[in-house]
Amino acid sequence: MAADLTPAAGPAFPHVMEAVPFPRFYAAHRAAVYRFLVAAVGAQGAEDCFQETFLAALRGYPRLRDHRNLRGWILTIAARKVVDHHRRRSRLHRQMEAEERTARARLAAGAPPAELADEALWARVRALPPRQRTALTLRVVGDLSYAAIAAATGTSSAAARQNVHLALRRLRQEIGE
C-alpha cells in the first residue's frame, strides 16, 4: 500500500500491514462459496451453510496470517460445513423430501429439462461417499488444485486426486456414460 507521507495530504501510517478488509473478502468470494454449497448440499441447505461458513470465517479471520489463498481457505471452511450438514441426518432427509417435492412441482410446471437433469445429477453427487463428494465438489465447482483440496481435507494430493477420480468413475457408471 502506498502510504502518503506528506503531512498536509493526509494521515500517514507507515506501519500499516497488508490485510484484506472482511467486506472486500466477502464480496470477492460469496458467489463462489454459494455455488459450491448449492452443488454440495442443494439450494435448500445452501443458505444455512453459507451463513455458518462466513460466520466461522469472520471469527477466524483476524488470526489468519496468510491472505494469499483466501479462496482455498473459505472453501475449506465451507467443505467442513457441508460435512456437518450431511451428518445431520434427520434434517437431510427433510431436505431431500423438500427437494423431491420441488422437483415434482417444477416438472409439473414444465421446468426446463436441463434444470431437472442438473438436480438429479447433484443428488447423485451428494450421495457419493463423503471424501469423494468433498474432493469432487472442491475440484469441479470450487476449482481448487489437488494440493489445496489435500490441505482442505487433511489428506495428500495423491489421495485427493484419487478421490476425484473415483467419484467421476462412479458418476459415469451411474449415469451410464
Place this chain on the structure above:
Amino acid sequence: MNRDPQDLAAAVRRLPRRVPPGLDARWRQAAEASGAVEVAYQSFETPVGRLLAARTRAGLVRLAYVDAGVEPILAELAGQLSPNLMEIPTQLAEVRRQLDAYARGRRQRFDLPCDWQLIRGFAARVLGSTAAIAYGQVRTYAAVAAAAGAGGAARAAGNALAGNPIAIVIPCHRVVRTGGGLGGYAGGLDRKRFLLDLEGAGRRRGDPVARDPHRD
C-alpha cells in the same frame, strides 16, 4: 483420464452465478449479532464533504475525509485495528447526529467516547492539548507544541496534527500559524477555513484566519 462427465461440466456451468436476493442482508444481520465484528463504520455526506466514521467497542476511533473512496481507509483500518470491519449505520448514528448539529452551528462540543488507540507517543500529547482548544478559538503550532512539552517543535507538532485520525472531533483545524496563516490541513485548506468560519473563529479573534494564508 479424469474426464468430467459432460453432464457434470454443464451442470457446473449452470450453477447460480450470484447469491440469491436477501442472503447478503441476512448474512449482515447474523454477523452483527455474532459479536465478531471489531470495527463498525459508515460513510456519509456532511457540509464539509463525505466522511467515514469508524468505531470500536471503546468509541470513535477514526473520522476521515473520503476523497479517494472508502477502500483505502478501510484497508488502513484493517491493518491498524482489525480486518473485521462492517458497515453498521446504527452504531454510528450518534456520531452522525452530533456532527450534523455541529455543522448547523447548534453544537459546540462533542460528547462522544473516543478510542485513542491509533494515537501514540508525542502525537498523543499534541492531540491531547489540541482537544482542549475551545470552539471558536485558535492556537498556534508553537503553542500546541509547547503545551505538549516540546517548545520549539512546531513542525513536529504540525506532523502530529496532520496524522490526526479523528478529524473535527479532535479539533486540529483550530491550530494555525504564528502570524495568522492557516497552516496545513489533512482535509485541505478549504475545509479548515470552512470549519473556522463555521465556528466564527476569525471574527472573534482579531481575524488571524481570514488573512492571506500564504503570507507567513
